[in-house]
Amino acid sequence: MTIAPSTKDSTQPDWEPEYYNPPPSDLPYDDGEPLESSRHLYAMTTLIRSVEQAFAERTDYFVGGNMFVYFSSTQARNRDFRGPDFFFVANVDGSYERRTWTVWEENGRYPDVIIELMSESTASVDLNEKKEIYERTFRTREYYVFDPFNPDSLQGWRLNGELRYQPITPDERGWLRCETLGFWLGTWAGTIGRDNIIWLRFYDDDGNVVPLPEEVAENKGKEQGLQEGMQRSLLRLLQRRFGTIPETISTDLSQKSLEQLENLLEVAMEVKSLEEFLENLT
16 A cells, blocks of 8 residues: 655644544545555455454454554544554454544554565565554554565564564464464465465464365365265164164264264274164264
8 A cells, every 4th residue: 555755743742632633534444546466455355354254253353454544633634544454453342344443533542463465566665664653653562564476475573572573483384473363374375266376374273274254164064074974984884783773873973073973983893782882872
């Protein structure tokens, strides 16, 4: 996003009394500037939608991207906009939509996590001007940058005790820990949209990628197919060993998880009678 040069008078405070110099009330939310590429758009929405999926049962956060963050009346008047590609705010009411993030309407809250998706034209601003603002004005706890066209570009910083950014050291996988979200940030090879490339994704502590809603649905479909296949295999085994099987067994097995069916398959191979198997079924 293009950033206009700041004309802020350093002698003027960021926060001014409402009766003295109130910010404009007609703040725009779209500057008409498109993202650098469709890849940048998919990269941004992937990060946002995966967080929304992971925290689907929660309303105590806000996640957004490519929207204006207004933080002072001077900035608002000068149209000196700061629009992070991805940002997360913890412990706020996330039950309603915002078209902008306006700090003075959010009890002074700034983003806790920001990710900028760099390009050749924005890298200098993202690594210098924006980084300084996120550190010294926003006090954003964690800041990350990544170029969707460069898989080796991931960097991150975290505020230290003196409220200054310190680089986050990657682990042996090259991932960076995002403490605020409780996730890792790392690269992932796969297809999103039409592009089969290296994407920036969140990972849980077990090393599993934080899924998108469509990936959750696909995995549920796969698991259901595996469960049905395991159930059929188990019924065939019981029929081979013990002959006719009551229909109630099929109903009971349909309510078991895949792991439970796998355990019951082992039981079916060891028991001496159908009655003994039924004892393990309950």
